[in-house]
Amino acid sequence: MSYESEKLAATLKAAREKKGLSQRALSAHAGVPQSHISKIESGAVNLTVSSLTAIANALDLELALVPRKAAPAVRTITRSINDVPKATPEARKEIARLAKQLEHIQSLKIDSPVFENLQRQFREMRQFENLIRNTDTLRSIREALKAVENAGGVAALQEASKQMNSFRNALAHGIADEERTRLPRPAYRLDGDNDE
């Protein structure tokens, strides 16, 4: 058995045990015989994708093919979810406020592509919320959004969007930076945002 296969087997076994499932219980969920699960976990078989996904899904795991360059960041994220993924109470509170603010703006029916963009950035930023150490930027974004109601309009949205984008990128970069201390790899950039 290859290294990859062994790691896979270990991951599955660990995930099952973490969920407190017996092989038979998992068998029932995944529709795969217990005998086969045993073989799989011991690395005795070269399983097929169908078996793998069946078991993985039963364990709330998703099969993914990630670019090598992204792999370290992905590992970090996965680990951060598994460990103690709780954001600080302060960050959670500030995010909740921001969400409320965005909801309010939505109710104003502004309907600008800039706003849709902002909402997407907000969602993506929240994926890294456990990494937030400092809520200043979030507060600043909320401040910017207040102007939408009064005078600012779309200009205020754009300012907020700009800040949200760089904040999200900073968080993502933070992940990469963590990894770089261990792996002498070039940086990666979170692009894909061209507010033009």
Added chain:
Amino acid sequence: MSYESEKLAATLKAAREKKGLSQRALSAHAGVPQSHISKIESGAVNLTVSSLTAIANALDLELALVPRKAAPAVRTITRSINDVPKATPEARKEIARLAKQLEHIQSLKIDSPVFENLQRQFREMRQFENLIRNTDTLRSIREALKAVENAGGVAALQEASKQMNSFRNALAHGIADEERTRLPRPAYRLDGDNDE
């Protein structure tokens, strides 16, 4: 075939094409028969982990089991890695002009297969727009298209299509050249074109 399998197949195929490898070239790298790669990409088989990792590794991809909660973040990162380089403003501008021109021609309801062909070539060319260093050819194509309105007709379209085709191929070759510095492999061609 399940949805997961199809997505996997599509991912592998896209990754291979992005690297500018033929199925045979990938076959050599991954140690998997070309015939089997063909089957895999068409979703005709339920592949094993060993096949999957062999091919994935040859494509600089890594197999990962990510917790469901982490999956969206992983997708965000993966996507951000994939669209790294940006086209120059000049290239973008020229492409925009060309797009407008094509839109205009479409409004003329010429309805020739040559035009459909041209549009497809245009789309395919845009996949490499980040690689454009020189916009002369694009301008030349746009010049050729002007004749469609006046006298040229289908002949002008054919001329534009021919230029578009070779321009697209040149860009694609550029990719292959980049890859060849790392992989001592034969060139790659972008097929699927029928200017008849």
Added chain:
DNA sequence: TCATATGATACATTAAAGTAGATCAAGCGC
């Protein structure tokens, strides 16, 4: 001590993945 649940194993069978090789039509460059 007796019952139960666990994971590992055994066995026979079936379905299919994988290999090695050849062939094919289509497209492209020359």
Added chain:
DNA sequence: GCGCTTGATCTACTTTAATGTATCATATGA
């Protein structure tokens, strides 16, 4: 037209994943 590469498809053969069922030793608990 000619030669080459492309991806798809076929054949024949071997290997093995997966199933279904059953058993086993070992904990754990009543």
